[in-house]
Amino acid sequence: MKIGTMTVKTGLAEMLKGGVIMDVTNAGQAKIAEEAGACAVMALERVPSDIRAAGGVARMADPEKIREIQETVSIPVMAKARIGHFVEAQILEALEVDYVDESEVLTPADESNHINKWSFKVPFVCGAINLGEALRRIAEGAAMIRTKGEAGTGNVVEAVRHMRTISSEIRRLANMDGNELFMAAKDLRAPYELVKWVAENGGLPVVNFSAGGLATPADAALMMQLGADGVFVGSGIFKSADPAARGKAIVEATTHFNDPHILAKVSAGLKEAMAGLDIKEIGEENLIQFR
Amino acid sequence: MERGKSTIHHPPSTIGVLALQGAFREHCRALGRAGAAAREVRRWRELEGLDALVIPGGESTTIGKLMVGYQLLEPVRELAAAGLPVFGTCAGLVMLAREVTEGNQPLLGLMDITARRNAFGRQVKSFEADLEAPLVGKKPFHGIFIRAPWIESAGVDVEVLAEYDGHPVAARQGNMIVTAFHPELTDDLRLHRLFLTMVSSSFPEMRRAKASGPAGSRQV
Numbered sequence: 367m368k369i370g371t372m373t374v375k376t377g378l379a380e381m382l383k384g385g386v387i388m389d390v391t392n393a394g395q396a397k398i399a400e401e402a403g404a405c406a407v408m409a410l411e412r413v414p415s416d417i418r419a420a421g422g423v424a425r426m427a428d429p430e431k432i433r434e435i436q437e438t439v440s441i442p443v444m445a446k447a448r449i450g451h452f453v454e455a456q457i458l459e460a461l462e463v464d465y466v467d468e469s470e471v472l473t474p475a476d477e478s479n480h481i482n483k484w485s486f487k488v489p490f491v492c493g494a495i496n497l498g499e500a501l502r503r504i505a506e507g508a509a510m511i512r513t514k515g516e517a518g519t520g521n522v523v524e525a526v527r528h529m530r531t532i533s534s535e536i537r538r539l540a541n542m543d544g545n546e547l548f549m550a551a552k553d554l555r556a557p558y559e560l561v562k563w564v565a566e567n568g569g570l571p572v573v574n575f576s577a578g579g580l581a582t583p584a585d586a587a588l589m590m591q592l593g594a595d596g597v598f599v600g601s602g603i604f605k606s607a608d609p610a611a612r613g614k615a616i617v618e619a620t621t622h623f624n625d626p627h628i629l630a631k632v633s634a635g636l637k638e639a640m641a642g643l644d645i646k647e648i649g650e651e652n653l654i655q656f657r
Numbered sequence: 658m659e660r661g662k663s664t665i666h667h668p669p670s671t672i673g674v675l676a677l678q679g680a681f682r683e684h685c686r687a688l689g690r691a692g693a694a695a696r697e698v699r700r701w702r703e704l705e706g707l708d709a710l711v712i713p714g715g716e717s718t719t720i721g722k723l724m725v726g727y728q729l730l731e732p733v734r735e736l737a738a739a740g741l742p743v744f745g746t747c748a749g750l751v752m753l754a755r756e757v758t759e760g761n762q763p764l765l766g767l768m769d770i771t772a773r774r775n776a777f778g779r780q781v782k783s784f785e786a787d788l789e790a791p792l793v794g795k796k797p798f799h800g801i802f803i804r805a806p807w808i809e810s811a812g813v814d815v816e817v818l819a820e821y822d823g824h825p826v827a828a829r830q831g832n833m834i835v836t837a838f839h840p841e842l843t844d845d846l847r848l849h850r851l852f853l854t855m856v857s858s859s860f861p862e863m864r865r866a867k868a869s870g871p872a873g874s875r876q877v
Contacts, residue, residue, distance in 0.1 A: 367786040374783040377803040377842055381714045381747070384678040403723060405678055405716040440760060440774060441716050442804065464780035464804070487781050621677050621723055622699060 370487030375509035378442065378464065378489060379573035382406055382510075382596055386586065386617050387575070389413050389600040392431065393438040399603070402613030406442040406464065408598065409435045414471050414518030414654075415601035415640065424472045426454040432461055444491070449657060450476025459488040465510070466490045468503075470657035471517045471600075483507030493577065495528045495655050497535035501556035501564070504572060511570060513594070514655040515578015518601050520642035522585045524655060525578045529592045532574070539565040578655070581606070581639045583619030583632050590623035607637035670708035670856045673698040677723040679715015679748060683841035684849075691849045693856070701732045709742040709856040712749030712765075714803065714839055717774065720748055721763035730765060737767050742832045744852045750835040751806050758809055768833050769812030776807040776824070776837075788838070790819040790827060793847035800826065800838035807837055 385405025390396045391412060399407045411427045412420065426447050436443050442464035447454035449468055454475075458466045468481055470493050483490040484507035493514035494500035500511045513532065515525030539550060542565055551561040563571055576589035577598035586597045597620055599613075606612045615632040622628040645653075669692060674684045676697035685695035688711070695711075698704060710733065712720070724730050737743050745753040752765050754772035777784070783804055787797035798819065808825035811817065819827035819836075826837040827848075832855060840848040 367784050369782060369784045371785055373785055373801055373842070374780075374803060377801055377839065378780055378783065380680045380683065380842065381716070381803055383680060383682075383715075384676070385716060385719055400718060403719045405719045436779075441718060442780065459781065462779040462781050489780065617719065618723070618726065625699075 372509065375489035376572050379491070379510035379595075382442070382575075383573060384621060385596045386613070386620050387444065387596070387598045388603050388613060389598070390435060390604070391427075393434045395604055395609070396435045396439045396443075398610050399613060400439045400441050402603075402610055403617035404441060404613065405596070406444055407435065407439060408467060408600075409443055409445045409463070410471075413601040413604055415520070415605055416518075417471060418518040418652075418654075424448075426451070426458065426472070429457065429461055432458075432463060436461075436463075446472055447481070448472040449474040450479050450481060452481045455481050455486060455488075455490075459486055463488065467512075468492050468508075470514060470654050474657050480506050483509075491575075493655075494532065496531045497539075497564070498554035498556045500532060500570060500574070501554060501560045504560060504570070505557045508572065510573050510575070512575040512577040512598055515576065515580070516645060516648070517578045517654050518643075519579045519645065519648070520581040520602060520605070520640040521579045521645060522581070522588065523579070523645060525576050525580060525585075525589060526592065528578075528655075529576055529589060529594060532570075533593050536564055536569060540568045580616075581642065583612075583615045583629060583636075586616045587619045587623040587629050590620055596620065601640055605640035607639075612636050612639070669694045670853065671696055671706065672709045672711060672853075672856070673704060673707040674711045674713060675699075675720070675724075675729075675749075676713075677715070677727075677729075678719045679713045680746075680839065680841060681711075681713045681715075683839075684711045684713050684746075687841045687846060687849045688853075691846045691853055693853055700727055701729050704729075704732055704736060707736075707741065709744070709852070710736070711852075712743065712745040712752050713841065714747035714749065717748035717751040718762050720752060724752075724765075725763045730763065734765055734767060737765070737832065740832050742852065742855045743767070743834075744849075745833070745835045746839055746841060747803065747805055747837060750808075750837055753833060753835055754808075768828075768830050768835065769815055770825075770828065770830075770835070771809040771811075772806045773809045774806050775804050776809075777802060777805055780804055786821060788819040788821060788826065790848075792818050792829075793851055798840070798845060798847065799843050800836075801842045802826075802838045805837045808835075 513528035576594035
């Protein structure tokens with residue numbers, strides 16, 4: 367009997383596919399998310415749009431809050447650790463969260479190194495804006511990838527950019543001659559073995575969700591049609607006027623992403639979406655995705 | 658493809674894989690390798706003309722809610738009652754169970770078992786282990802358990818196919834087969850092949866099986 371293997375780590379991500387992972391900050395929200403059909407919840411102190419507004423240092427959520435959420439729902443509970451903060455990750459593992467998100471949404475704790483995720487039994491999901499970043503995280507032991515988007519903006523443009531970037535970089539690799547892969551690995555700053563795997567298989571070796579800026583059922587379906595395996599919705603649900611209805615609509619849109627009639631039906635009559643931000647107004651120095 | 662080796666189904670059976678959420682692609686791939694044609698099912702109309710149905714792993718609460726919302730529970734119950742073979746893995750086991758030990762999520766309730774969800778614990782307790790499953794051969798079956806359920810209790814008509822640590826983790830009853838683990842995440846096709854033999858033995862009646870949606874719900 368073996369626990370904590372890469373197979374069981376990636377296996378949970380496989381089971382989450384086609385689903386919606388919702389950010390929640392307390393047990394009440396977690397219950398609403400589960401009722402809406404979320405396949406998992408992400409426990410955090412504040413949703414990204416509030417983190418963005420508050421400024422300062424954003425850290426791992428209070429363990430008491432995470433426990434409360436774990437006791438309330440039967441679906442998987444994920445939680446965020448700061449980039450490079452392996453002690454926050456150790457704490458989250460001790461709490462038996464189901465996935466750790468080593469997340470750029472929190473303030474990074476280490477500007478050069480990510481967590482060595484191989485030394486944990488708990489699986490990790492990490493953000494990426496391009497293929498090289500995705501493969502570096504996988505090399506460090508990430509069992510799941512999510513494209514970063516720009517969290518807390520309610521603007522899907524960056525999520526689209528990152529998903530399209532990764533897909534087109536994968537297609538480029540798949541068309542390369544074997545001799546070109548060495549140089550490609552150097553350009554991507556990623557291990558040759560992983561680059562070769564992607565070239566041969568035409569996809570990432572782990573599940574890839576979309577995240578960052580999704581606010582509507584149509585946003586979720588757009589990301590699914592662009593090739594996401596599932597979606598994370600952060601501020602988009604609990605910063606909207608009717609989280610329960612919007613959550614359910616986004617779940618249905620993620621399942622029926624290829625059926626415009628269902629998409630029209632579930633998009634109708636939802637109250638106000640979260641207020642959105644234009645990426646240009648944020649200023650490059652305030653973008654989370656480059657962390 | 659190993660279609661040439663198959664002696665059990667001519668022409669290839671069409672197996673529906675419930676594709677609301679979870680690991681449905683992996684089942685489609687495994688069924689294809691075992692010589693059947695797989696088709697994703699998201700709406701009750703898509704149940705029409707199937708020879709069998711797979712309910713994959715995923716989150717059983719999510720799958721249950723979507724089955725309710727898209728009027729799939731009743732048609733699947735009717736087809737299974739009429740003899741349609743059904744294979745449920747992990748969340749699929751939970752969906753097929755008569756009841757679960759905790760909570761009140763929507764279930765198909767077709768198999769005389771009580772399921773305990775997340776029975777082995779949270780993800781850090783997810784594991785791999787070799788299982789004795791004599792019905793599919795002497796070689797142990799490699800079980801991948803992801804926040805897996807187990808069968809807490811089973812009726813007399815239920816045949817246990819494999820156990821782990823004293824708990825039933827694979828079982829069969831009539832036209833239904835369930836596993837708490839994920840054969841679709843391995844290259845071992847023996848359980849999918851066993852399922853396909855159940856499909857061919859219910860042939861040809863099931864060729865005529867037609868989905869009948871619930872009255873008054875024919876729009877979406």
